[in-house]
Amino acid sequence: MRIAMLGFGSVGRGIAEAVSTKDLGLTITALADSRSAVIDADGIDIRDVLQRKRETGLCGDPAITADDVIGSGVYDVLVEVTPTNADSGEPALGYITRALASGKHVVTSNKGPIALRYDALMQQAASSNVQLRYEATVCGAIPLIQALEMGLAGNTINGLHGVFNGTCNYILTRMTDEGLSYSQALLEARELGYAEADPTYDVKGIDAAIKLVILANSIWGLNVSLKDVDITGIDSLTTDALALAEELDCTIRLIGEIIPEKRVLKVSPRILSKDHPLVVRDTLNAVTVETDMAGEVTLIGRGAGSRETASAIISDILFIRDCYVERT
Amino acid sequence: MKLEMKDKPGQLIAALKPISDVGGNIMAIIHQRDPAAAPGDTVDVQIMLEIPETKLESLVGTLKTQGVNVVRIGEERLLIRRSVILIGHIMHTDLTDTVDRIDSSGLAEVAELGMVMPAINEPSSAKITLKSASLGEMGRAIDLLRNVATEKDLLVIEPLEGYP
Ligand SMILES: NC(=O)c1ccc[n+]([C@@H]2O[C@H](COP(=O)([O-])OP(=O)(O)OC[C@H]3O[C@@H](n4cnc5c(N)ncnc54)[C@H](OP(=O)(O)O)[C@@H]3O)[C@@H](O)[C@H]2O)c1
Numbered sequence: 001m002r003i004a005m006l007g008f009g010s011v012g013r014g015i016a017e018a019v020s021t022k023d024l025g026l027t028i029t030a031l032a033d034s035r036s037a038v039i040d041a042d043g044i045d046i047r048d049v050l051q052r053k054r055e056t057g058l059c060g061d062p063a064i065t066a067d068d069v070i071g072s073g074v075y076d077v078l079v080e081v082t083p084t085n086a087d088s089g090e091p092a093l094g095y096i097t098r099a100l101a102s103g104k105h106v107v108t109s110n111k112g113p114i115a116l117r118y119d120a121l122m123q124q125a126a127s128s129n130v131q132l133r134y135e136a137t138v139c140g141a142i143p144l145i146q147a148l149e150m151g152l153a154g155n156t157i158n159g160l161h162g163v164f165n166g167t168c169n170y171i172l173t174r175m176t177d178e179g180l181s182y183s184q185a186l187l188e189a190r191e192l193g194y195a196e197a198d199p200t201y202d203v204k205g206i207d208a209a210i211k212l213v214i215l216a217n218s219i220w221g222l223n224v225s226l227k228d229v230d231i232t233g234i235d236s237l238t239t240d241a242l243a244l245a246e247e248l249d250c251t252i253r254l255i256g257e258i259i260p261e262k263r264v265l266k267v268s269p270r271i272l273s274k275d276h277p278l279v280v281r282d283t284l285n286a287v288t289v290e291t292d293m294a295g296e297v298t299l300i301g302r303g304a305g306s307r308e309t310a311s312a313i314i315s316d317i318l319f320i321r322d323c324y325v326e327r328t
Numbered sequence: 329m330k331l332e333m334k335d336k337p338g339q340l341i342a343a344l345k346p347i348s349d350v351g352g353n354i355m356a357i358i359h360q361r362d363p364a365a366a367p368g369d370t371v372d373v374q375i376m377l378e379i380p381e382t383k384l385e386s387l388v389g390t391l392k393t394q395g396v397n398v399v400r401i402g403e404e405r406l407l408i409r410r411s412v413i414l415i416g417h418i419m420h421t422d423l424t425d426t427v428d429r430i431d432s433s434g435l436a437e438v439a440e441l442g443m444v445m446p447a448i449n450e451p452s453s454a455k456i457t458l459k460s461a462s463l464g465e466m467g468r469a470i471d472l473l474r475n476v477a478t479e480k481d482l483l484v485i486e487p488l489e490g491y492p
Contacts, residue, residue: 240453
């Protein structure tokens with residue numbers, strides 16, 4: 001199956017590497033970064049492009065654009081992995097809309113468009129008779145959406161809570177283990193590449209809240225936006241507070257929580273018993289889903305990273321291929 | 329709770345052991361023997377104990393298999409405990425008032441207070457343990473504490489429901 005990809009950063013390169021080194025039956029026929037693009041209906045030589053990107057910073061020809069890639073028509077699925085804009089969703093929102101309008105399936109890791117326009121995009125996909133999948137937007141490699149849609153089909157989902165931000169989880173782990181101050185732990189997370197230069201989105205709980213918005217709208221159709229989430233970050237936590245929690249045989253984690261029945265949509269630091277399944281270490285993510293038949297189901301795994309996010313994208317692509325493309 | 333058991337050696341131990349087995353905390357035992365009772369008659373024993381609400385049913389079951397009858401379970405008050413952590417300028421925003429407002433609400437009592445004093449002007453952290461008679465009242469007491477905290481610009485870190 002042929003894929004066109006917009007974005008050739010950490011996630012895009014992870015996908016390209018997996019496609020070129022594993023026998024997945026996928027071919028990349030078009031690719032764009034912010035300043036160039038390459039289109040080849042016979043399949044792009046990925047090793048070539050990776051090297052060119054490394055050496056020149058461009059993946060292709062500066063005269064070709066992302067829009068040309070979308071309009072090229074030489075693909076079955078558009079993979080959209082450009083940077084997230086949580087306010088406008090652009091340029092990804094426009095890219096996704098155009099691909100759907102031309103009858104192409106879309107797979108994205110981009111939280112912006114999905115959090116802002118879930119209903120409209122899904123309706124558009126349905127009326128074009130194509131799929132829009134977004135597993136990678138929430139909890140990276142954890143197959144959460146797949147589990148909710150397929151694995152737990154037939155269950156009533158009563159709520160969920162979990163650790164949705166690996167950066168915060170890393171900081172809290174280090175503050176607990178080593179007694180580091182918040183700013184020391186943040187500095188360390190930055191040096192290790194776990195935190196962005198501007199860590200505001202992560203540490204203020206906004207990233208976790210965006211993921212809750214996606215889940216609230218997609219699982220329960222709550223039609224909420226970021227302003228509906230009650231958000232408290234970890235940036236005013238003290239090492240003393242973690243030590244006090246320790247006295248209770250507990251610790252503190254940044255927990256995102258949705259309980260539709262009680263209208264709870266909240267991100268906040270919470271006290272949890274140390275042996276609670278959501279008390280995961282370092283950059284891990286974890287989610288507990290509460291269901292009527294299956295009871296509580298907890299999924300734990302890596303919430304970010306080049307290969308890990310590629311894993312979620314590829315599983316969405318293969319799902320589309322196996323269920324929608326090759327069936328016809 | 330009030331128990332009824334056979335007046336013979338070893339019976340009291342048989343009643344107490346299951347309590348500690350489920351993690352209960354025995355606070356007092358009142359053992360009244362009727363001087364006129366004949367050997368083999370039953371005696372009444374009152375035990376004051378603290379156990380998690382969820383363990384109560386299995387405890388009553390175990391006691392029964394030991395030949396101990398539970399005559400009455402007193403709905404003792406203030407059995408539910410919840411600890412929260414506060415961060416901010418806790419002293420400067422009148423800690424006594426914060427505690428008073430919980431205590432005087434009739435919803436819960438501040439049972440414990442642990443505080444860490446950091447460097448001057450740095451926010452301090454405190455652990456407050458509340459005791460309440462029911463989950464409903466505890467919930468309202470925590471709502472109240474949350475409001476007081478907002479007013480005083482303190483951060484409240486609450487347990488994830490059901491813990492600790
Ligand atoms: N990294 C993770 O672990 C992770 C996990 C889950 C979700 N995500 C999401 O996945 C997406 C990609 O993340 P990333 O870490 O790969 O980001 P990244 O390393 O910053 O890469 C972004 C890529 O998009 C390209 N790009 C920027 N603007 C573009 C435009 N207008 N048109 C076409 N391409 C454009 C960039 O081009 P240049 O190369 O020319 O700069 C770059 O190749 C983001 O939305 C992110 O939130 C990431």
